[in-house]
Amino acid sequence: MVNVKQPVCMLIGQAAAGTLAALAVDTGLKPAEVPVRDVQQALLDFDAYLLHYLDVNPDSKFFKAIQKIGATGILRGEGKNAGWENQTLFYPDSLLSRTALQTGLNDIAPELSLDSKDQVLTGGEALAIIQNLMQLGSDEKGNMGRELPLTEASRIWKKYGMGAFRQHEPMTRAAFCLLLDELADPFTNWPVDHWGNFSF
Secondary structure, three states: OOOOHHHHHHHHHHHHHHHHHHHHHHHOOOHHHOOHHHHHHHHHHOOOOOOOOOOOOOOOOOHHHHHHHHHHOOOOOEEEEEOOEEEEEOOOOOEOEHHHHHHHHHHHOOOOOOOOOOOEOEHHHHHHHHHHHHOOOHHHOHHHHOOOOHHHHHHHHHHOOOOOOOOOOEOEHHHHHHHHHHHOOHHHHOOEOOOOOEOO
16 A cells, blocks of 8 residues: 655655755756755745644644754654554644653753653753753854843743643643744754764
C-alpha cells in the first residue's frame, strides 16, 4: 500500500524547491547561498508546514511558533506507526516535561541541566530556561541578550488572548513554543546551514 503521507512530503519538497528558486532570483544569490531560514520563513508566511504534525494545523495560534521551534530541534515531535502509516505528533496541549526539553537542549546547550524533583515545568521555570538560551551568542544577536521581565510574558499572553501569565502553573508544550519564539526567536537568531547544523 502507498503511504498517504508521501504526497504531503512530496508537496512540501516541491514548495520548498519553488520557494528556494524564487528567493534565489529575487536576491541574485545562487540557490546554495540562500539562507535555509529564509526559505523556511517564506513557507511559513504562506501557512505551509515545515514539519507535518498531525495535531497542529495552520488555524492554530500556536502553528507558526510550533513549526519554528520544532525546526530548531529544541522541542520535538514524536513519530508513531499507525498500521502502515507513519505519523508525527507534537502533543501541543500536553504539559512540558523536563525530559522532552532536555533532549532538544542536549544538542544546542548541553550545559543547561534541567535537574529537578518535578518533571513538569512551570511558567517561571520556562522563563528562566529561555533567559539562559537568550545568552547564547547574545553579543551579536540583538534581542537575544536583553532582560526578560515577567511583564514580557504577560504581554505575550495578552496578545494571544491567553489570560494572565501565571509563573507557578504548569506550562504546555504549545505555550512554551510561543513564549520561546516571541522572546528569543531562536529560529531566526540561530541560523542553520544546508546540513541542519547551527552556525552561531
